[in-house]
Amino acid sequence: MAESERPQRDRAEGADVVPIGTSGRPGRGTGKARPSAAARNLAPSRKAAPTSAPTSASKAAPKSASKAARPTPVRPVPPAPSAEQPASPAAETAAGAPPRAASTTEETHPLAGIPVGDWLHAFQHAAVELFGDQWERRLAELMAFLRRRLAGDYTVDEYGFDAEVTERFLMAAMRPIAQKWFRVEVRGIDNIPTTGGALVVSNHSGTVPVDGLMTMTAIHDATGRFLRPLGADLVFKLPVVSSLARRSGATLACTEDAERMLSGGELVGVWPEGFKGIGKPFGERYKLQRFGRGGFVSAALRTGVPIVPLSVVGAEEIYPLVGNIPSLARLLGVPYIPITPFFPLLGPLGMVPLPSKWLLEFGEPIRTDEYDAVEAEDPMLVFDVTDQVRETIQQTLYTLLRERDGVFG
Template identity: 55%
Template sequence: MADAPKDDAPLGTRGRPGRGTGDATPSSAARSLADPAKKAAQKKPAAKKPAAKKPAAKTAATTSAAKKSAAKKPAIKRPVVEKPVTEAAPPTDAPVEPEAPAVQIAPKADVPPIGSPVELITVTSTEEPSAPRPEPEPAAPRLSLVRDDEAPDEARAAPRNGIPLSDWIAALSEGAQSVLGEDWEAKAAQLLAQLRRRLTGDYEVDTFGLDPQLHAIGMAAIRPIAEKWFRIEVRGADRIPSDGGALVVANHSGTIPVDAAMTTLVVNDHAHRTLRLLGADLVFTLPFVGEVARKMGATLACNEDAERLLAEGHIVAVWPEGFKGVGKPYSERYKLQRFGRGGFVSAAMRAGVPIVPVSIIGAEEIYPLVGNVPSLARLLGLPYMPITPFFPWLGPLGLIPLPSKWIIEFGDPIRTDAYPAEAADDPMLVFNVTDQVRETIQQTLYALLVDRGHPFI
């Protein structure tokens, strides 16, 4: 079959081959030649086209009808809400502020290179200046804080007059007189002279380490405490031997051995003799404390040192209760503990010196011992760790002793020179003399407690 000529166009079209452009519909001949199925399919959209146009026409008709009905319906009048009319402010005599004059902005010029001279352009206003603005009314004064150094002189408080120098000197003199006594000037001069010798190294110590100058300074320091704070009352001071060796035996109490210092002061002031103390080993192992104790006249509590001091004619003091007496609880106050094995009696018998029993009340109340911490005491290497009503709760303030009333009484000396030299090795004789000394002190304590009454009055 020969090909159709190229100039002939396919049936049913008016233009180039292919799909219809939509500008024209196929001819009746072309529709008759189409497949029946296709013919039926083509009939359906043809039937729907006028139906699609009907709603559009109907819509137009409906729109026109709606416009007519809208024209016929009466318009609904909405209530008009009248807005409050703000009355114009009455004209005032104050001049109206003129508007700011228009400023002509110069056109942007090219930026000159760096280093070239720059021409300054002056911008001026084209309008004439209006009337000057009225000056504003002065504002009310405001309060402000001013530092004292910036305040005017009249606003500053007048300086207070200081205490005159003469009043200071009078107050110091009165205080020194109340502490050191009427002859406070001589005592102060003596202390200054001793201090000067200490600084220059012009002092001596004996074979046991006693420093007489430091001992005198220490006595002067604790004397006001004994007289003003503890109000010590001394009884039987005339029973202290004025010369020769003697052994002073006293009860021990007070948590801290303050009673040893007070006994030393009493012997120094009333018998005018330097008391040599026999201390425990712990005292001399403590730093600073051991050195000061030796220079104040203390030595190790052993029979050899005690016998040597007594033989040289010194007055020696011992506290046989030791730490058991000074560290006993407050509930056991003024109950003497064991006096050891009686070594002090043996030393006195060998030296042939008298034993002077001493009873002290008032020391038990300065630091009332209400508790102990053994574990902490072992950790610190101490025999006990005291707890008082004020220590350690108040810190350093708890170390201030309470102002209890003290009484120190010296008993009748017990002679030992009547015993033979070998009596010091007799344990029964030593025990009997030890018990005699202990019982004398205990009975004296009971009598002194009755005489004193209240411990702080």
């Protein structure tokens, strides 16, 4: 009978098939419950696995047969597992084969089995997600930029302005906020001169001066020019903010610096309301505060550059100011400590600005080249031009408020 047919016949007759070498008591052939000393010396040092109870077939075997002389015992070899059903580790242990040791490579290096091609494909996919379809060119530009920065091969002007850092990092960080969060809509951008000096005068609002950053981003994306803001003294006293402001092109709001930049053909931005504008209560929103003493008008008259009025709607609602803590503000040396419906009640979460809809409209330039430089010393002329700029911005704000569908629409 063929060997492959014998197990099928045994199963058909209900016989108890016991593989060779997988049953019986320890020390079989000696009649003792414990193995001999020679057998114990040959056994491995690990604790032996419990064996199954002797079967009826082993009990029925006579002792005389077990004591009979026989040749040197040969350890039976368990049958090899078939290709369709591989043998399990438990079956190998029961058959007498030593257990296979666990692979230390998988425990120590779980990623060692990933092919190099898969790594390259994952890297390429991540680069496409980050840089887009032109990821190779943009990655090469980024590496060249880092190489130049480490080697010190970059220029900074006399005010500390770094055009490369401003365009690659500040504008890149502000652009998604302007487009996706505030959905900034720009009107009258053609009123910004493409070349030469000009002074952009805007209303100030929002509790936190985010409107200045949005204005810088909108002008750069539309015209390619950098807006050079004039900042208050407090901006350049803060440890980290002062360095970032200088790198992004801001300078101290003084007449000397303003005149030098305007004479050099720069596009300068000023917010004459100052802290009175961004720190006013929510009930006084879109009501312009005093424009100071008109120093920005004097600088424009001396240099003969046009004044471009800018009206911003939407910034008043990002942090609705409902209160203030003046005693704590004086202790910290800041103009005010804002209290909004969400800050400080919600902690850092309350510092997230509300997604209001923004409208930026640049008005027609007010020419100053018709005046002589000496007329900048005339206080009445300075007051008239300042009042003209202020009224232009105020009336445009009222018009934009009537046109917009809603605060968040």
